[in-house]
Amino acid sequence: MSSPSTTAEVTGADTVGRWPLLLLLASGLVWLVLSGVLALIASIQLHSPAFLADCESLTHGRVTSLAETTFIYGWAANTGLGVALWVLGRLGGAPLRALNWAVVGTLFWNAGISLGLVGIATGDATSFALLEMPRYVQPLLVAAYVAIGVSGILAWSGRRTDGTFASQWYAVAALFLFPWLLIAAQTMLLWSPVRGVLQAVVNGWYVQGAFSLWLAPLALAGVYYVVPKATGRTLPSYEFASLSFWTLLFVGSLTGGRHLIGGPVPAWIPTLANAACTMLLFHYAVVALNLRGAFSGGSTALRFISFGLVAYLLGAVLDAVTAFRGVALVTQFTSFATAQQQLALYGGISMFLFGSLYFAVPRLTGRAWASAALLRGHLALASFGVVLLVVTLAAAGWTQGQDLNHAATSFADIAAHTRPWLLGVTAAQGILLLGNLLLLVNFAISVSSVCCSAPAENSFRQPSTMEAHAS
């Protein structure tokens, strides 16, 4: 434990994993910018329907699916996997193995997404939320994901350290659970479709599962590692972290039924989801207690993570509140649901991933980020953009929901009432796109400097030993 090679901040694990992990992170960032462009187009079409309406591939329905698919499977998946593998490698105490599998997997994963996007744009999209990619790419996605995951699983099973840490639980859970989710969902919806209303139930389960059992664990894997690393303090109330973890795993995907409130399903399905939403508050409460050190600020990563933490918790409270039927009466099937989704995915998951990314990349490249200005710009634009996006979407949704409940209000009036808010949504999408472009440029410069300049050996300070602080 005291040998210099293992206590140095940039370890062999980072050097070995540099290019495979940077490939995952780079793919994620390219997809993020592309998804920003698509989301901007979709948003403009909501208030100016004629925009690109003549282009068959970019009609509103398709461009919305494209934006969503790129965001989830392109940005969040690639980046989340990159962060999870990195964390598993570092905490495993040995260089990552089977990285050639990860590289091949990454290439095929991204090829699969590209093919899926072409499929959606040319009219092969399925009718299921988050599962829009046509079924001919779905097996490829499963195989590619498993190939990427092999490296993480080997790092976990071959770890040379005593004990395990919460980051590892979340990362391994995400690696194992997503193939199961995707195989189960595509079997029941695309290959051998279940009948009638059961399809909506399965789809609701998958949509929630993809968030609760896949993206959230990937993001939490990163932040559970970065927060104590950056603050030098143990996580407060850490003894509850495992209970929180298992709560998420057990009840997380049960909350899927809340997407079906008001739909033609037996009452117990939404009711079970409401109960699960309440139970899940325990997971969020413990995450808040564990990660509250993020608010001590100071580092770039912690700024993103503290924003993400607020959004993640706020999203949980909103999910629990809107799951009650009296509230859902107004919010369900409106832009308000989109606001909740964006709060969780952009405000929560993505900000967590940004934080981990800003912490991980200097260790992978062995150099500091290229530009502090681009970095500050990204932080400012991303924070402001997410707030604006969520507030305008929520306001649009609430207006829309109130209007829709009055049968006398004509559809044209409803559209007119929401229009000012939808303009705000477009502005927010533009701001977010700009911010993400700054990140992509900063990333590109930082990574390209690896080839041209010698690493700054002394830029990383030797970390001291962490003291366990009682909460």
Place this chain on the structure above:
Amino acid sequence: MSTPSNQDPRLDQAAASDESLLAAHEKLLGKQPDEKARYKLLPLNLLFLFSGLIFFAGTYLNRYSGLFDPKIYNENELPGTGAPVAVKVDPLVLGKKQYDAVCITCHQGTGLGQPGVYPPLVAADWVIGSEERLIRLVLYGLNGPIKVNGVDYNGAMPAIGKVAGSGYNLSDEKVAAVLTYVRQQWGNTAGPITTEQVSAIRAKEGDRKAYVAEELLKFQ
């Protein structure tokens, strides 16, 4: 504990090594020495919170799940409770359905029948007149000549009701509905015929063969 002195935003310094991070957290999960006998409130509060959430979720589930009955779509309903809801069917709607299925071939959609073969129903004395006659005629059928509105017809009206030899076996409710329909359609304004009336007559007459017009004319 050390806080990063270098505040360069481009490079987040680590304040702890990976090994010490793992070791410190592993230590937290182990048995804590409780030397000063300090009583920690937070873990207890969290356990209360967890139990409270389980209690709420369980109660909510019990109250609004409809006992997990697949046929309960309203969360406030329970299976098997409440009186069975009697579904009110509009006799005119039910009657039109029967008419279109059974009667329309002879009496036509216009209710005018076929001159000389099938008597009309529109403003027909037999239809808007005596209920006793009409119900019997339709339940058991009619053979031989009949004079409708002073015009002679000679055909065979089959038994429609649920009686022996009937090819249709319409329930009393359906017979009542179709009679109500023909008595209130095409400008006819006679009163409705109830299921009870039909049932009463069917019970009284039992199984019998089709009527002839003279037999029916005895009923007023």
